[in-house]
Amino acid sequence: MDNSIKNLFLKYINNQCSRHELDEVISLIKGGAHQSEWEAAISEDARHTDRLDQESDMTEAETDRIYKRIENKLFLPEHTGTAGFRMRVVRVWQTVSAAAAVIIITSAVFLFFNNRKGSTNSSSVHIADVRPGGNKAFLTLSNGKKISLTDAANGNIAVQPGIKISKTAEGQIIYTAQKMPSGMNAEQYNTIETPRGGQYQIRLPDGTAVWLNAASKLIYPVNFRGSRERRVQLEGEAYFEVAGDKAHPFVVKTGRQEVTVLGTQFNINGYKEEAVINTTLLEGRIQTRNLNSGQSRILSPGQQSSVVKGGRDIDVMNVNTDNIISWKNGYFIFNNQDIISVMKVISRWYDVNVEYEAVDTEEKFGGTFSRSSELNDILEVLKKLGKVDFKVKGRIVVVSNQ
Known part of the structure; x- marks a missing residue:
C-alpha cells in the first residue's frame, strides 16, 4: 500500500486538497487502481471521527457495521450510475456525528467503485443551475414600515421608542436599548420574516439571539421593559439562545404550543405545512405546553418534544442535536x-x-x-x-x- 496516496485520499475526504492535489486525486480515482489506499483512508477517517465525537456512544465495531451496511447497499445494481461523476465530500468535525460521517464517506466510496465499474449509464436530464439561499429577510416595524434587510446598508436602520436598530456587516440585526420616553406604550411589535431561500440572525432587545431558517417569521415586542414575561411568536423554524432573566421568563408560541424558558438554547421547527411541531433542547431547561390540552413536559438537554397539530399529547424522545441544528451551521x-x-x-x-x-x-x-x-x-x-x-x-x- 502506498501511504502517500492514502494520505492524499484522506486530505480529499476532508476537503483539504490544493488545486493540484485535487487534480491528482481525480486522476487516481478515474484510474481505479488504488482500492486498498482508498479503503484504508476511509477506515482511518471513520475511526478518527468516532474518537472526536465526544457525544457519540458508537463503538468501532458499530461504526464498521454501519459502514459495511451502507457500502453493500451502494453496490447494488440499481445504485450504479454515470461514470466520472464527481461528488464533493463535505465534512465538519464539530457538527457531524460518527454515523453521518460514515454516510458521507461511503458516498465517496460509491464514486470510487462506480468509476472502477466503468458504467456507461448517463442521465438524459439536464439539471439547470439553481443558486442556494442566503441572508435575506424583511423587517416590518410596528408602524407598518417594511425594510428589506437584504438591501439596507450596514449601520443604523431604524429608531423606535427606547430602541435603536442596526445591521452589521455579518448580516445580523441588533436591538440596542436606549432611554424610554415617558408615556410611551410598550406594547408595540415588530416582525422579521425570511422568504424561501432566506435566513437571518437577530439579537432581540433583551440580548436573546435568534437564527431564523428559510420561510420563517418571528413577531416580538419592540421593547420587553415593563412586561412580566418576554413573549414572542414563531412561524417556521428558529434556533434560540435566550438571555438569562429568571424574573422574566421567555415564552415562544408556535401554533398550539408554548415553550417557556429562563435562559437556554433550543430549536423549534413549526412550519404551517408540517403536521408536527418539534422542539429540541440543547442546553438548560424548558417547559413545552400543548395549548389544546394544557399538558406540559419538562425537557432535558438532548431531548425533543413533538406536538401533533390538533392533538392533545406531547411526545418526548432523545435525539442527536447536531442533526437538528445542522441548518444553522450551514x-x-x-x-x-x-x-x-x-x-x-x-x-x-x-x-x-x-x-x-x-x-x-x-x-x-x-x-x-x-x-x-x-x-x-x-x-x-x-x-x-x-x-x-x-x-x-x-x-x-x-x-x-x-
Missing part, C-alpha cells in the same frame, strides 16, 4: 428520510416548487450536504444514491422514479 443532514421530507427542506432553501410523479415514498435517504451547494449538485447525489430522478423547469422540480 448544512443539511438527512437521516433515513423519504424523498418527500427531503424535498420539503430543499424547496424552502432553494425557493423552488416540487411536483411529484410516481415516486417510492418507502425509499430512505441519508447524508450531509452543504447549504452553499448549488441545487443541481445535491439532486445529482440523490439520483446516485437512490432510484429517484429529477427534472428542473425554471423554479419547478419534478420528482419521479428512475
Whole structure:
C-alpha cells in the first residue's frame, strides 16, 4: 500500500486538497487502481471521527457495521450510475456525528467503485443551475414600515421608542436599548420574516439571539421593559439562545404550543405545512405546553418534544442535536428520510416548487450536504444514491422514479 496516496485520499475526504492535489486525486480515482489506499483512508477517517465525537456512544465495531451496511447497499445494481461523476465530500468535525460521517464517506466510496465499474449509464436530464439561499429577510416595524434587510446598508436602520436598530456587516440585526420616553406604550411589535431561500440572525432587545431558517417569521415586542414575561411568536423554524432573566421568563408560541424558558438554547421547527411541531433542547431547561390540552413536559438537554397539530399529547424522545441544528451551521443532514421530507427542506432553501410523479415514498435517504451547494449538485447525489430522478423547469422540480 502506498501511504502517500492514502494520505492524499484522506486530505480529499476532508476537503483539504490544493488545486493540484485535487487534480491528482481525480486522476487516481478515474484510474481505479488504488482500492486498498482508498479503503484504508476511509477506515482511518471513520475511526478518527468516532474518537472526536465526544457525544457519540458508537463503538468501532458499530461504526464498521454501519459502514459495511451502507457500502453493500451502494453496490447494488440499481445504485450504479454515470461514470466520472464527481461528488464533493463535505465534512465538519464539530457538527457531524460518527454515523453521518460514515454516510458521507461511503458516498465517496460509491464514486470510487462506480468509476472502477466503468458504467456507461448517463442521465438524459439536464439539471439547470439553481443558486442556494442566503441572508435575506424583511423587517416590518410596528408602524407598518417594511425594510428589506437584504438591501439596507450596514449601520443604523431604524429608531423606535427606547430602541435603536442596526445591521452589521455579518448580516445580523441588533436591538440596542436606549432611554424610554415617558408615556410611551410598550406594547408595540415588530416582525422579521425570511422568504424561501432566506435566513437571518437577530439579537432581540433583551440580548436573546435568534437564527431564523428559510420561510420563517418571528413577531416580538419592540421593547420587553415593563412586561412580566418576554413573549414572542414563531412561524417556521428558529434556533434560540435566550438571555438569562429568571424574573422574566421567555415564552415562544408556535401554533398550539408554548415553550417557556429562563435562559437556554433550543430549536423549534413549526412550519404551517408540517403536521408536527418539534422542539429540541440543547442546553438548560424548558417547559413545552400543548395549548389544546394544557399538558406540559419538562425537557432535558438532548431531548425533543413533538406536538401533533390538533392533538392533545406531547411526545418526548432523545435525539442527536447536531442533526437538528445542522441548518444553522450551514448544512443539511438527512437521516433515513423519504424523498418527500427531503424535498420539503430543499424547496424552502432553494425557493423552488416540487411536483411529484410516481415516486417510492418507502425509499430512505441519508447524508450531509452543504447549504452553499448549488441545487443541481445535491439532486445529482440523490439520483446516485437512490432510484429517484429529477427534472428542473425554471423554479419547478419534478420528482419521479428512475
